[in-house]
Amino acid sequence: MLTREAFAQLLRSEELALARAARRLCRGDEDRAQDLMQDALVRAYESFLAGRFREGLNVRAWLLRILTNLYINEYHRRQKWDASVDLETLTAGGETGPPETHAAASDVPGTALLAATLEECLETALESLFDPLRLCVLLVDMEGLDYAEAAAALQVPIGTIRSRLSRARLQLHALLYEYARERGFVK
Amino acid sequence: MNMEPINPCPHMKVWLSASLDGALSSLALWYTQWHVKHCPHCRAALAALRALRDSLRALPAAPDRSALTPDRWRMVEAAWAEAESRAG
Numbered sequence: 001m002l003t004r005e006a007f008a009q010l011l012r013s014e015e016l017a018l019a020r021a022a023r024r025l026c027r028g029d030e031d032r033a034q035d036l037m038q039d040a041l042v043r044a045y046e047s048f049l050a051g052r053f054r055e056g057l058n059v060r061a062w063l064l065r066i067l068t069n070l071y072i073n074e075y076h077r078r079q080k081w082d083a084s085v086d087l088e089t090l091t092a093g094g095e096t097g098p099p100e101t102h103a104a105a106s107d108v109p110g111t112a113l114l115a116a117t118l119e120e121c122l123e124t125a126l127e128s129l130f131d132p133l134r135l136c137v138l139l140v141d142m143e144g145l146d147y148a149e150a151a152a153a154l155q156v157p158i159g160t161i162r163s164r165l166s167r168a169r170l171q172l173h174a175l176l177y178e179y180a181r182e183r184g185f186v187k
Numbered sequence: 188m189n190m191e192p193i194n195p196c197p198h199m200k201v202w203l204s205a206s207l208d209g210a211l212s213s214l215a216l217w218y219t220q221w222h223v224k225h226c227p228h229c230r231a232a233l234a235a236l237r238a239l240r241d242s243l244r245a246l247p248a249a250p251d252r253s254a255l256t257p258d259r260w261r262m263v264e265a266a267w268a269e270a271e272s273r274a275g
Binding site: 050167 | 190191192193195200201203204205208210235236239240242243244246254255256259262263266267270271274
């Protein structure tokens with residue numbers, strides 16, 4: 001059985017991973033990311049004290065689940081999370097998607113279109129994704145969760161993770177193509 | 188990364204993506220592999236999606252800086268202590 005001290009140490013050891021995910025979730029808004037990290041660490045410890053952490057669990061996945069839930073709840077509070085949005089209609093156009101599914105490259109705040117690196121384009125494209133799609137990419141592609149862990153974190157079926165990831169990746173590719181075309185890398 | 192537009196067959200979009208993550212049943216995987224072998228559009232799409240996924244994985248973490256500020260850590264530790272006293 002983990003002692004409280006050992007568990008607190010475990011949480012501290014995941015601090016950087018938690019910070020990376022929080023900053024990406026909050027699109028670089030440092031204050032908001034700090035709030036989210038703080039809340040997640042407190043919530044995680046409370047859950048541990050309540051006996052809801054089983055030894056042997058993937059601590060990082062568990063923490064990311066808490067972090068993501070807090071983020072989504074905050075989103076609900078801000079009334080931006082519309083659970084009734086039909087992703088099918090949002091991405092009916094397939095890999096390119098209808099215009100409202102993502103911001104035009106030129107509309108993305110802070111887009112430095114003159115910056116020519118793939119990383120920057122990718123970060124920009126990622127930030128412009130519709131949040132439910134972006135969260136899947138963040139959890140699976142960037143944080144390395146498997147589909148079941150991501151499904152638990154987002155409280156959706158595994159099939160939803162599978163289809164959202166597919167849409168997200170196709171949209172990201174389409175956005176990158178758009179950026180490359182704007183910069184004259186492709187015709 | 189290949190920056191040409193990709194145009195996979197509509198029925199293959201989800202499976203192509205899931206195949207990158209090893210998240211297909213054996214039958215779906217077999218069909219995906221068979222289809223990709225015979226369909227140049229899906230072959231190109233799979234290669235592009237794989238490159239995209241690899242690029243996402245390779246994105247650097249946020250700038251190297253401490254995660255929580257010392258003030259925030261003090262608040263976290265105070266909240267932990269409070270939770271402990273509530274838990275007894």
